[in-house]
Amino acid sequence: MPQNPGWYYNEFKQIGVDYTDLKEVETYDLNMQKLRDIENEAKGILELLKIKNMDLVLEIGTGTGELALKLSGHCKKVVAIDVSRTMIYFAKTKAESQKKTNIEFHNAGFLTYENHDEPFDAVVTQLALHHLPDYWKMIALKKIYGMLKGGGRLYLRDVVFPSLILDYEDFFSKIITDLKGSLGDKFAKEMEIHIREEFSTLDWIMEGLLKNAGFCIEFAKYDGLMASYLCKKLTSID
């Protein structure tokens, strides 16, 4: 495997919550099962990405593998990657216990995964891209573009900051106070760490990055701090 140059970003270094810690991974899994309706999320993503039986799908930052498990029932193969060895171990164990045989797990990330197989029909990544600084988000999106078939789609969901805010101090303080009230101290602390140490970017920057990577943005939706984008790699007949 060729070595990256000395200036290349080390995406395996944990920022924010340490997802190499098994306790954190177990807690993350439990919380997500409680707070999210993954079944419904997967249904929506299958429709948006128009996933078919013979499709190859890549999930980047799979975490505990819940989405990959659900998608695998509707396509030929899911390649699920994550920079945390612990997450991959956890997700793989879950897949084995559910006798899922068409998910390929790799301990790799946006910047280090190399696809030596056919290009993908669809790529999905949720709550992971904010781990990279903006320049490296650009490299990551270009790599995704390169791994997709013409006509293939990317679904990206992540924490993105709105740009039409007059007072950011007020804005973030209110978010922390509301989170404390609704989900408790641990979530509020994690959001503080997110804002302070992770690399969520602004809405207009994210849209610019996607366009500059070559994508046509079919939709960009914003709901508080959550943003979702459906993007297409156009073909010559589009």
Ligand SMILES: C[S@@+](CC[C@H](N)C(=O)[O-])C[C@H]1O[C@@H](n2cnc3c(N)ncnc32)[C@H](O)[C@@H]1O
């Ligand atoms: C907040 S979790 C989200 C997991 C899952 N996608 C979900 O929606 O629940 C973020 C995940 O992204 C992974 N991650 C962080 N940086 C990454 C990178 N550069 N490439 C791939 N995965 C990364 C972390 O290890 C972690 O599993």
